Amino acid sequence: xxxxxxxxxxxxxxxxxxxxxxxxxxxxxxxxxxxxxxxxxxxxxxxxxxxxxxxxxxxxxxxxxxxxxxxxxxxxxxxxxxxxxxxxxxxxxxxxxxxxxxxxxxxxxxxxxxxxxxxxxxxxxxxxxxxxxxxxxxxxxxxxxxxxxxxxxxxxxxxxxxxxxxxxxxxxxxxxxxxxxxxxxxxxxxxxxxxxxxxxxxxxxxxxxxxxxxxxxxxxxxxxxxxxxxxx
Numbered sequence: 001x002x003x004x005x006x007x008x009x010x011x012x013x014x015x016x017x018x019x020x021x022x023x024x025x026x027x028x029x030x031x032x033x034x035x036x037x038x039x040x041x042x043x044x045x046x047x048x049x050x051x052x053x054x055x056x057x058x059x060x061x062x063x064x065x066x067x068x069x070x071x072x073x074x075x076x077x078x079x080x081x082x083x084x085x086x087x088x089x090x091x092x093x094x095x096x097x098x099x100x101x102x103x104x105x106x107x108x109x110x111x112x113x114x115x116x117x118x119x120x121x122x123x124x125x126x127x128x129x130x131x132x133x134x135x136x137x138x139x140x141x142x143x144x145x146x147x148x149x150x151x152x153x154x155x156x157x158x159x160x161x162x163x164x165x166x167x168x169x170x171x172x173x174x175x176x177x178x179x180x181x182x183x184x185x186x187x188x189x190x191x192x193x194x195x196x197x198x199x200x201x202x203x204x205x206x207x208x209x210x211x212x213x214x215x216x217x218x219x220x221x222x223x224x225x226x227x228x229x230x231x232x
Contacts, residue, residue: 002129004170004212005037006142008177008204009106010222012068014060028068030138032222033209037136038073041100048075049099053115054107054140057084061105069103082115089120096124101134104141109149110165112140122168129170139177142204144168146175150190162189164197171212174201179229181206191232203229 010029018024038046050065052058062079070077080087080095087095096102102125104112116122129135135145143149148164155162164174176182176190187203194201202210208226211218219228 001214002132003040003134003214004129004145005033005040005134005136005209005220006145006171006175006202006204006212007033007136007138007209008142008179008226008228009139009181009206012064014064029207030209030222033207033220034069034073036220037101037103037134038069038075040134043100045074045076046100047098048077048101048103049095050077050079051082051102051104051112051121051137051141052079052107053082053104054109054112055105056107056111057081058107065103065105075101082119082121087119092119092121093124096121096128096133099128099133101136102128104135104137104144106137106139106141108153109140109144109167110151110153113144113167125168126170135170142177142209143175145170146201147172148174148199148201150174150176150193152176152186162186162193164193164199174199174231175210176201176203176231177206179203179205180226194232199232201231203231205229 011026013028015025048069055061066077069075144167146167147169151163205226207223209220
C-alpha cells in the first residue's frame, strides 16, 4: 500500500486581489508538511501530479503549485486538468501511473468526485495507491480519501441540513478539514451526527495533516498547536 497525507488546510503563498484593489500575498503555511511529503518519495526530483479539479482548474492555483512544488521544493510537476482540457483514457492513466506523488488541491469536493468518477479516477487512484504511489491533498484533497465527509459547502447555498457524502473510501470513517476554525456549533452538530450514525473520524486543523502509512497513523504539523482531533 502507499501513503496518504491528508492536510486540513493552509496557504502555499497565493496572491489575492483585495476589495480595495491592493494585492495581498499570503504566507506559506504548510512548508514543513510539504517538505516531509516530498522527502517520502525518496527521490532527488519526485514526479508530482497536481489534480486541481476541486478549484475548477483555477489557472492561478495551477501556476502557484508549479512555482511552489517545482521551483521551491524541487519536484517535477505535471497536472491533470479534467475540466478545462480533454484527455484520452490512456493519457489519464499514464499521468497517474507516472507520478510518485499525487496531490489534490482544495475547493468543491462534491464536484471534484463527480468529475473523477466520470473519468474513472476513483479506479485509477485506487490502483496507484495499491502500487505504492503517495496520495496527498489539502481540504477537499484531504477528505476525498475517506469514506465520508460533511456537506458543509452546500448547507447554506442549497438550504440543506448537515449530512454526510461519500468519499473514495480508501480510509475508513469520516474527516473534516479546517477543524480549528469551524464554529463551535458546527463542531457539535458534526459530533452529534457521527454519534447518530455510529461513525468515527477525524477533525483536521489547518496546517496539520494525518499521515497514513500501511495502517499506521501519525500527525504532521507546520505550526505549533495544530493537531488532529479524534471524533466523536
